[in-house]
Amino acid sequence: MRKKAAGTAVLLGLMVTGIGAGTAEAAGTPPTVKTAQAQAQAQAQAQAQARTRAEATLTAVEVTFYTTYDNKDHDTKVFTSVTDHTNKTIGTLGEHFGDDEFEDGDADGPYALSLTEPATWSSMRDGRLRIRIEPRGHDTWKLNVRSTLFFSDGTRRHADQDNLAPSQRNRQVDVPIA
Numbered sequence: 001m002r003k004k005a006a007g008t009a010v011l012l013g014l015m016v017t018g019i020g021a022g023t024a025e026a027a028g029t030p031p032t033v034k035t036a037q038a039q040a041q042a043q044a045q046a047q048a049q050a051r052t053r054a055e056a057t058l059t060a061v062e063v064t065f066y067t068t069y070d071n072k073d074h075d076t077k078v079f080t081s082v083t084d085h086t087n088k089t090i091g092t093l094g095e096h097f098g099d100d101e102f103e104d105g106d107a108d109g110p111y112a113l114s115l116t117e118p119a120t121w122s123s124m125r126d127g128r129l130r131i132r133i134e135p136r137g138h139d140t141w142k143l144n145v146r147s148t149l150f151f152s153d154g155t156r157r158h159a160d161q162d163n164l165a166p167s168q169r170n171r172q173v174d175v176p177i178a
Contacts, residue, residue, distance in 0.1 A: 056153035064109030129159035
């Protein structure tokens with residue numbers, strides 16, 4: 001059994017009185033109250049972090065195209081953009097690749113999109129990475145895409161999807177941002 005030490009001490013000119021036994025009960029606060037306080041503090045901290053994350057600004061977007069087994073022809077242009085939850089264009093890729101063939105098995109990128117409008121973590125929640133092709137004649141491009149959105153607080157969102165197949169009949173594909 002621990003012996004409780006009671007006493008008065010003078011610290012920096014202040015008189016402090018207390019009981020010290022190294023337990024929460026000895027300090028006069030039951031452990032369930034301390035646990036509830038710790039949980040409330042942790043919850044408040046998590047809410048503050050969530051607010052901070054929601055307000056973090058978009059600083060960069062990168063995209064990489066992985067052609068699978070049906071290439072993008074050399075004369076097919078590719079237009080790539082990222083949109084926010086209201087479908088407003090936030091950034092575009094300036095390169096259209098109109099003279100480049102993306103061959104079977106190639107990884108092309110990462111390419112940086114130019115940001116044209118400000119956006120935040122929360123405004124990009126239901127956003128999209130949009131890939132649109134303009135083929136000259138017939139072209140089906142089968143690909144996987146990986147895109148990363150970078151935010152001012154160091155967090156990231158992604159727009160990744162496999163088995164995309166834009167073609168002369170279905171020129172646009174949208175990939176949701178997670």
